Amino acid sequence: GAGVSQSPRYKVAKRGQDVALRCDPISGHVSLFWYQQALGQGPEFLTYFQNEAQLDKSGLPSDRFFAERPEGSVSTLKIQRTQQEDSAVYLCASSTPGTSGGVGETQYFGPGTRLLVL
Amino acid sequence: DAKTTQPTSMDCAEGRAANLPCNHSTISGNEYVYWYRQIHSQGPQYIIHGLKNNETNEMASLIITEDRKSSTLILPHATLRDTAVYYCIVRVAGGRRALTFGSGTRLQVQP
Numbered sequence: 001g002a003g004v005s006q007s008p009r010y011k012v013a014k015r016g017q018d019v020a021l022r023c024d025p026i027s028g029h030v031s032l033f034w035y036q037q038a039l040g041q042g043p044e045f046l047t048y049f050q051n052e053a054q055l056d057k058s059g060l061p062s063d064r065f066f067a068e069r070p071e072g073s074v075s076t077l078k079i080q081r082t083q084q085e086d087s088a089v090y091l092c093a094s095s096t097p098g099t100s101g102g103v104g105e106t107q108y109f110g111p112g113t114r115l116l117v118l
Numbered sequence: 119d120a121k122t123t124q125p126t127s128m129d130c131a132e133g134r135a136a137n138l139p140c141n142h143s144t145i146s147g148n149e150y151v152y153w154y155r156q157i158h159s160q161g162p163q164y165i166i167h168g169l170k171n172n173e174t175n176e177m178a179s180l181i182i183t184e185d186r187k188s189s190t191l192i193l194p195h196a197t198l199r200d201t202a203v204y205y206c207i208v209r210v211a212g213g214r215r216a217l218t219f220g221s222g223t224r225l226q227v228q229p
Contacts, residue, residue, distance in 0.1 A: 004161070033216065042205060042219030043162065056216065091161050107217060109161025 002026070004110035006092050012116045013082045021077045021113045025094030032075050033107060034067055035091040043091055049075060082117045089114050122206045127224040130200075136193040138223050140206030143187040149210045151182060152217070153191045155202040162205065162219070165191065196227045 005024045013019050025032050031050055035043035036059075045059040051072035060067070064083075069075040079086055093107040123141040130136040142151065152167040166173055166180045168189075173180045179192040193200055203222040 031215065035217075035219075042203075042221055043217075045216035045218070048215055056214065059216065093161070105215070106164040107162075109163065111159070111161055 004092055004094050004108050006090075006110040006113050008113060009111065010114050010116075012118065014118055015082060015084060017082050017117075018078065018080045019082055019115065021079075021090050021115070023075045023077070023092030023094075023110060025073065025075070025092070026108055029094035029096055029108075030072075031095045031105075031107075032069055033093040033095075034075070034077050035093065036061075037089040037091055037112070039088070046077070046090075079115075082115075084117050087115055087117045122208055122220055124204070124206050124220065124223045126221070127226070129226050129228055130193075130196045132198060132227050132229050133195055136196040136200065136225060136227070138191040138193075138204050138206075138225065139188065140191070141188045142206070142208050145186050145208055146210070148212070149208045151180065151189050152207040152209055153178070153180065153204060154207065154217070154219075155200075155204045156222070157199075157202040165204075196225075198227050198229060201225060201227045 007022045033048050034046040036046050037043040047060055047067045048056040049069040052069050064080045066078045089112040091109055091112045093109045095105050095107045150167050150169050153165040154162040155165055156162045165177050166175055168180045168182055182189045203224050205219050205222040207217050
């Protein structure tokens, strides 16, 4: 079956531009996560949705970052007034909760969107 | 979640077992050990997880020491396609759902 898809795969933005990154999770997956991965580093958590509810946004680096999942399926990560330090790969993952407390939960990752801010 | 320590890089000959260590000396009783890997230009991929018993699946085996302070991921017959960054992650059951990745171990499988 289809995995997690993300679009666009590559995005070049001029500093100050707004960008929107899309994530299509695996059908039926309740949970959706966004991560940011800087070059040469491991992914870092940004935010998490359960259905349409954003339950954790503690990783969003500034108020320029905004995520939504209005119908509990597709999600969009929006970055306003992009800065050079926003250049990174943005990864989306989806999952079902597994057993109680998320034990055994497997997060399935998309290929990411590589954002370059000039 | 407990902090993990992994070697920066390792090499392995194709066809041989790859043993990737992870230290998690501050792990608590309700924290699980997860392994993910990330092949170049792809998103991370789940491999295996465990609490205190050794675990095996079609991809790998996970050996956790009796005191749970360290673990080893074993790829029994490494292939060139196993070249990737491997992340050891400790996560508490019922806690924050986010995965906390460190820097991982870059495994290079040599022909």
